[in-house]
Amino acid sequence: MALKIYLAGPDVFLREAESVGRKKLQMCQEFGFEGLFPLDKDKDVGRDAAGIFRANCDLMRQADIGLFNLTPFRGPSADVGTVFELGFMFAQGKPVNGYANAAPTYLGRVAEVFGPLDESDPSPRDRDGHTVENFGLYDNLMIVRAIADSGGVLTAVEARDGSVGAPLAALDAFRACLAALRERNAGGALETAASSRRKGAS
């Protein structure tokens, strides 16, 4: 049985959301996985916030692992809806994986939006006087460390110059993440882990 991957991300807010979703599902299949894309469910439940929320939670519960589009969205960090789901799936004990269409660190992106920072300072402050995490990580440590501690993969491919406003729909980093996941799953390793998790939960 193919491993089920929940495909999270601000992709659902794109004009071309449906075609991006179709492409992602097809790419999952090429790599031997079954993708679950939230927009399909959202269409069934219509324009009701409570219904969309529950449909997304149901899909996450069905999935074996998560793959999150962490490309910056309306600011220097990932989309908060996506990050909520990353926390949800991490708490379920499932491997969480991420990809991003922007390569620089969080610190670099904050500097891009809010002005220069002293990168030699272990705790530089932004223009509002708030500390900026300076661990050399891609985003907030809760996101990056959850991926690492869950045994997940994080891939980043800079889709064009500049990181804020990076294209949400590019799929090179997504493909790189699927390739890494297929390699990890050689011989069904991830399938076996997911299957024992399912037994443990039942």
Place this chain on the structure above:
Amino acid sequence: MALKIYLAGPDVFLREAESVGRKKLQMCQEFGFEGLFPLDKDKDVGRDAAGIFRANCDLMRQADIGLFNLTPFRGPSADVGTVFELGFMFAQGKPVNGYANAAPTYLGRVAEVFGPLDESDPSPRDRDGHTVENFGLYDNLMIVRAIADSGGVLTAVEARDGSVGAPLAALDAFRACLAALRERNAGGALETAASSRRKGAS
């Protein structure tokens, strides 16, 4: 035994993080709760991202409920680290509660940062062509609906004009949330629920 509240938020990035933490712990006590503030643990583990991550997860596992500072942080939405934790505690089946020092809706804040939006459109688009959720909610629906579905409380008190750049450290909305939680806990209702959850988990 007092109910344990995990106190999440970008407060840890404030210059006055320690004094804000102390005030929050004291206010929790005034309302009959025990606060758990992540900075105390972070100090023990030092400047190590993996250690901070695990210490925060441990604190969340110890807590009965969560109280999240959802004041906008470096953009129109809440801090992503905070939202990760909200997803984590929601998945654990614990009541998640929020407060914010900014009253307007997410749509209003996106308009403030990225320019005017057609609010009569059920799916208005920002300047990048991305849909902006228009459910009249305070932030992304995953955040707001998780709070509602968990039986939690969300309080917002506009600390000053304008919502983006609202002061992170103001505590009026925090106090209002604690007051609402104390009311819900009249007769130990929340304690009883937390206690049966602990039994279920063991």
